[in-house]
Amino acid sequence: MGGGRPRRYGHPVDDLAPARRRIPRTDALLADPRLTAAQHRLGRPLVKAAIAKAQARARNAEIPPEQVADAAVAELPPTAASLTPVINATGVIVHTNLGRAALSAAAVAALQAAAGNCDVEFDLESGMRSQRGRGALRALREAVPGAGAAGVVNNNAAALVLAATALAAGQEIVISRGELIEIGDRFRLPDLLTATGALLREVGTTNRTTAADYAAAIGPETGFVLKVHPSNYRITGFTSGATVPELAALGVPVVHDIGSGLLAPHPLLPGEPDAATSLAQGANLVTASGDKLLGGPQAGLLFGDAELVRRLLRHPLARALRVDKLTLAALEATVAGPPPPVSRALAASAASLSDRAERIVVTLARHAVPATMADAEAAVGGGGAPGVTLPSAAVALPEELAQPLRWGQAVRRGEAPAVVGRVAQGRLLLDLRSVDPDDDDRLTAAVLAAAGGA
Numbered sequence: 001m002g003g004g005r006p007r008r009y010g011h012p013v014d015d016l017a018p019a020r021r022r023i024p025r026t027d028a029l030l031a032d033p034r035l036t037a038a039q040h041r042l043g044r045p046l047v048k049a050a051i052a053k054a055q056a057r058a059r060n061a062e063i064p065p066e067q068v069a070d071a072a073v074a075e076l077p078p079t080a081a082s083l084t085p086v087i088n089a090t091g092v093i094v095h096t097n098l099g100r101a102a103l104s105a106a107a108v109a110a111l112q113a114a115a116g117n118c119d120v121e122f123d124l125e126s127g128m129r130s131q132r133g134r135g136a137l138r139a140l141r142e143a144v145p146g147a148g149a150a151g152v153v154n155n156n157a158a159a160l161v162l163a164a165t166a167l168a169a170g171q172e173i174v175i176s177r178g179e180l181i182e183i184g185d186r187f188r189l190p191d192l193l194t195a196t197g198a199l200l201r202e203v204g205t206t207n208r209t210t211a212a213d214y215a216a217a218i219g220p221e222t223g224f225v226l227k228v229h230p231s232n233y234r235i236t237g238f239t240s241g242a243t244v245p246e247l248a249a250l251g252v253p254v255v256h257d258i259g260s261g262l263l264a265p266h267p268l269l270p271g272e273p274d275a276a277t278s279l280a281q282g283a284n285l286v287t288a289s290g291d292k293l294l295g296g297p298q299a300g301l302l303f304g305d306a307e308l309v310r311r312l313l314r315h316p317l318a319r320a321l322r323v324d325k326l327t328l329a330a331l332e333a334t335v336a337g338p339p340p341p342v343s344r345a346l347a348a349s350a351a352s353l354s355d356r357a358e359r360i361v362v363t364l365a366r367h368a369v370p371a372t373m374a375d376a377e378a379a380v381g382g383g384g385a386p387g388v389t390l391p392s393a394a395v396a397l398p399e400e401l402a403q404p405l406r407w408g409q410a411v412r413r414g415e416a417p418a419v420v421g422r423v424a425q426g427r428l429l430l431d432l433r434s435v436d437p438d439d440d441d442r443l444t445a446a447v448l449a450a451a452g453g454a
Helices: 017-021 026-030 033-042 044-059 065-075 105-114 134-143 156-168 189-194 211-217 244-248 275-280 306-314 316-321 325-336 341-347 350-366 399-407 437-453
Strands: 086-088 092-094 149-153 172-176 199-203 222-228 254-259 285-289 300-304 372-381 384-398 418-420 422-424 427-431
Touching: 017 044, 026 033, 026 044, 026 065, 033 044, 033 065, 044 065, 086 437, 092 341, 105 325, 134 149, 134 325, 149 156, 149 306, 149 316, 149 325, 156 172, 156 189, 156 222, 156 254, 156 285, 156 300, 156 306, 156 316, 172 211, 189 199, 199 211, 211 244, 222 244, 244 254, 254 275, 275 285, 275 300, 285 306, 300 306, 306 316, 350 372, 350 384, 350 437, 372 427, 384 399, 399 418, 399 427, 399 437, 418 437
Parallel strands: 086 418, 092 372, 172 199, 172 222, 222 254, 254 285
Antiparallel strands: 149 300, 285 300, 372 384, 384 427, 422 427
């Protein structure tokens, strides 16, 4: 017979067959001490999936059979969840796509303490059932003393749904046309409110609405007046809007959606409404988010007249919207504990950010990574303080490092956090206002790992 590949029964003989026969079986690999331990940490299905990938690489002659166990260990995910830790270097402090507010160390510790069984609605002293989440509710009331009562649901949209259902189902909600907002992912406030069975009574125009417009619309069918802070856009020029005191004088309940979650005035954000001021000006109910400027977990916060809040929380829908013990624990620690990362990011001085950037650049230069300092402008983000910019400092890197920093080998192996910055004028900018100072060393190590593997 002529040359070429060996043949048997008229078909080519697979040259790789001997090597493939040496590929370890799955049960043998599962007995490897490293993979046995991983089963306790990650679960058997994820370990078997890593083994299957390594075996496939050996069958494709990418690795020799003797390396299958090591390759399977390398394929193991760092945790049993698919979420990847990210350092937010975008300069957007509250970045919705990156999980909004980063929790404080105190909130993370509270989550861990509440992860097992805990006294979420049990009084250890008396041995009797108690109010659910009483610690978080007490912290909220202490943070906003003007509130007769406080409540928590799973997000601000849920707070509005509960208010509309309990106070205006089959009735009218009077709202300015300039406040019929749409936020991310095609969420439109009018659709949310009308889904509860309430009717919208639109008043005024897109750019101008007066207290007289509201007064003319109020009647026997009015459930409440709703004022919404347009937290992700601004209308400028020939504009006007009714204030909370003006609306409170109309004689019907006023619900104020302040959106981004400030509990008290913030000196850097004078245009951002807060719960304490709104209640003092006469709002009967204030709703807000917990995971934006407050800096806590996702939650919808309710503050207001005691009887009104109790009416909402006694409504059957409140059961479907209630939060779990982990949210309650993290929320209490955020409100009662030390300032969370969002607060620290807002308060950071431009000089301190420049000092941090300089230290990082010097470290990278020692490892021959081309990096320079750059002035930058950061934003609050998360549907808060639209149009407000904050002076910042960034580490400027070659643009080609953007991808390995996001999803390079070190990130995929769980050896480094993902780092997400922003690209501008052909450079990758790592804006330090949105990076917690405690993460500077991790950020530097991630850049070194990305540069080494780029």
